[in-house]
Amino acid sequence: MARITAGIGCSHIPVLGFAHDHARTAEPIFKPAFDGFDWTRRWMREEAKPDVVILVYNDHASAFDMKIIPTFAIGCGERYKPADEGFGPRAVPDVEGHPDLAWHIAQSLILDEFDMTIINEMDVDHGLTVPLTMMYGDVDRWPCKVIPLAVNVVTYPPPSGNRCWALGEAVARAVASFPEDLNVQVWGTGGMSHQLQGPRAGLINAPWDNRFLDGLIGESDDLRRIPHVEYLRETGSEGIEMVMWLIMRGALGRRTGVLHRHYHVPVSNTALGHIVLEPLDTQAVPLYPLAASSMSIPDACAAGPDCAEPPDQSASIARVPDALDCQTASAFSRAQAMSPARSGPAGMSSSRWPR
Amino acid sequence: MPRITDVTAYLAQFDDIPGTRVFTAARARSGYHLNQFAMSLMKPANRERFKADERAYLDEWPMTEAQKQGVLDRDYNRLLDLGGNVYFLAKVFSTDGLSFVQAVSTMTGMSVEDYQAMMLAGGRSPEGARSIRENT
Numbered sequence: 001m002a003r004i005t006a007g008i009g010c011s012h013i014p015v016l017g018f019a020h021d022h023a024r025t026a027e028p029i030f031k032p033a034f035d036g037f038d039w040t041r042r043w044m045r046e047e048a049k050p051d052v053v054i055l056v057y058n059d060h061a062s063a064f065d066m067k068i069i070p071t072f073a074i075g076c077g078e079r080y081k082p083a084d085e086g087f088g089p090r091a092v093p094d095v096e097g098h099p100d101l102a103w104h105i106a107q108s109l110i111l112d113e114f115d116m117t118i119i120n121e122m123d124v125d126h127g128l129t130v131p132l133t134m135m136y137g138d139v140d141r142w143p144c145k146v147i148p149l150a151v152n153v154v155t156y157p158p159p160s161g162n163r164c165w166a167l168g169e170a171v172a173r174a175v176a177s178f179p180e181d182l183n184v185q186v187w188g189t190g191g192m193s194h195q196l197q198g199p200r201a202g203l204i205n206a207p208w209d210n211r212f213l214d215g216l217i218g219e220s221d222d223l224r225r226i227p228h229v230e231y232l233r234e235t236g237s238e239g240i241e242m243v244m245w246l247i248m249r250g251a252l253g254r255r256t257g258v259l260h261r262h263y264h265v266p267v268s269n270t271a272l273g274h275i276v277l278e279p280l281d282t283q284a285v286p287l288y289p290l291a292a293s294s295m296s297i298p299d300a301c302a303a304g305p306d307c308a309e310p311p312d313q314s315a316s317i318a319r320v321p322d323a324l325d326c327q328t329a330s331a332f333s334r335a336q337a338m339s340p341a342r343s344g345p346a347g348m349s350s351s352r353w354p355r
Numbered sequence: 356m357p358r359i360t361d362v363t364a365y366l367a368q369f370d371d372i373p374g375t376r377v378f379t380a381a382r383a384r385s386g387y388h389l390n391q392f393a394m395s396l397m398k399p400a401n402r403e404r405f406k407a408d409e410r411a412y413l414d415e416w417p418m419t420e421a422q423k424q425g426v427l428d429r430d431y432n433r434l435l436d437l438g439g440n441v442y443f444l445a446k447v448f449s450t451d452g453l454s455f456v457q458a459v460s461t462m463t464g465m466s467v468e469d470y471q472a473m474m475l476a477g478g479r480s481p482e483g484a485r486s487i488r489e490n491t
Contacts, residue, residue: 014455061442065394066387086397086449154442156379157365160358193478197441198432200374201459202470204478227359229368233485237375266474268456 002101002175002182003282006048007248007256008040009216009275010134012057012189014126015268017090020133033272036262037134040276043260044135049143050185052098054105054171055128056149056247057189060085062125069155070117072167074109075148076102083123092129098145101178105147108174114167124148131189134274144185153190153241157228161243165224168250169285175251188248190241192263193234194270203236204271210263212242213275216249217258223249238270252279371487376435386438389426392416393443396450405450431462 019030044050062083064070077097082089109116132142149171152158159167168186175184192209195201215223223246231240249256260276359365369377376382383390392413395401405412413423425433426447434444441459448458460470473479483490 061390061394061440061446062397066383066390066443084397086446154378154440155383156369156377195375195479196455196459197435197462198374198376199463200372200479200484201463202473202479203481203484204474205481206477208481228365229372232369232372232375232377234481237377265477268454269459269474271478 002052002178002180002184004172004175004184004186004251004279005050006185006259007252007277007279008131008135008185008187009213009245009248009273009277010131010187010189011191011267011270011272011274012127012130013267013270013272014085014130016272017092017126017130017133020138021090021092030267033264033267034134036264036272036274039260040135040274041137043276045143048185049183051182052101052145052147052184054147054149054175054184054186054251055131055189056151056187056244057124057127057131058151058153058241058244059122060125060127061154063119063122064150066155069152070150071152071159072114073117073119073150074102074106075119075122075146075150076106077120077122080122080124080128080146080148082129083125085125089123090126090129092133093139093141095124095128095132095142095146095148098147100180101145101175101182101184102147104178105171105174108177109167109170112170112173114170119148119150122148127189131187135187149247151244151247153243158240158243160228161226161246162224164243164246165221165250168247168252171247172251172253172285186248186251188245190244191235191239192242192271192273193236194238195236196238196269198237200236202269204265205234205236205239206263206265206271208234209271209273212245213261213263213273216245216275216277217256219255249277252277253281253283253285255279255281373484373487373490378440382435382438383440384438386422386434386440388416388418389422389434389437389439390443392418392426393439393446396446402450429461431458435462 016030016033019025019027024030025034062085075097076099078099079097080095082092082094106116106118128146128148132146136143151164171186192212193203193205195203212223228240231242235242256277257280258275259278262274264272366379369379396405409427413426419437422434422437425437429447429451431444435441445455445458456471456474457467460467463470465473
């Protein structure tokens, strides 16, 4: 049986790929960013050794233009070439896919009501290849197969953080039902705080980013309730990429532990974040059963804003997916509703989601 | 406040963020040909034709005159207003040989040197930059 053994969060800043490809990683401007991956590269090589990485990323007008904008797309192809992003393709190995597992996940997700776009051919840009470089360094061949999972975080609205988390849970169910014995990791990439446009460009919010890293660890699922506008206000227009980390976090189940963590400002325009997590509760979040839905969801929502944590297992099944509507409105939004005097516009304060 | 599923209310939140053009569907529609023009510069042959005669190349695209002028002026804030997205506009400034730092700094009213110094000092603080309403 395939199993998810770890999750990795990592920014995919293009200049880090440039620094690596031009042998400039030891320069003072780049060295602190790369040093924080020394632990991970050794761990990947000597201990973790994943067979397959499900790599959640976004395309930056490389494989996709404005003609077609898939919200969630999964790569089911045999291999992917590094994209030419205007300076020629990066001189890194081609990325090998794992079509058997990818198609299994794609089919499972659709049956699980995540209506994925399926990609058989595309080039992959820095969003996918820079994390591979950070985790493996200079190699002749990537040591793992890769299943690209591309998310639209460019054209609004992107998927909600809650939906991303739930997709991660569904990915975990799909992996667990694959018969072959495979060591699988899920990576969430992009972020952390950065804004590449407009007069507010250059925004960095280290305290918020670090609270986000904190929130990935342990049992809390508060991060899934952060609304888009809070990412935009607090972490810049491109900080919205962090919703992709929540697919990784959702795939790790109810409880995680942290193995390694790294944060550095700045890399070019961006705050660099990196975390390695392990799942500590191997029981997959259960599939949402169709038969139970018509009965349990109205009950759950009728319970009002306190329906966030159903007491027993049968009720908790109703969390996925529709009961989340009321759950989403629980802790975070209720805090605003109850304190109109001191609450500004929605999502203004960084302190409203518990750490 | 329930989760926002009303698109109008959802989008209205974004107008309150200072110095930021969120790439909404309205911008994506108005900027469609601008962004597709920029995307065309991914091909080396198109880059050469564009560099040889920018105006003639732009005239091949059903863009508005304001969009064409914005490209000729490399006025990136104006192009964001006219529906450009930075990942697509990046094809234009890459054609000019500019990095993201160099191009992005032109949108901030700062010199490249001042912008880089700000980034090295930890970036722009979110204090006072979260909300137009709260700052007025």
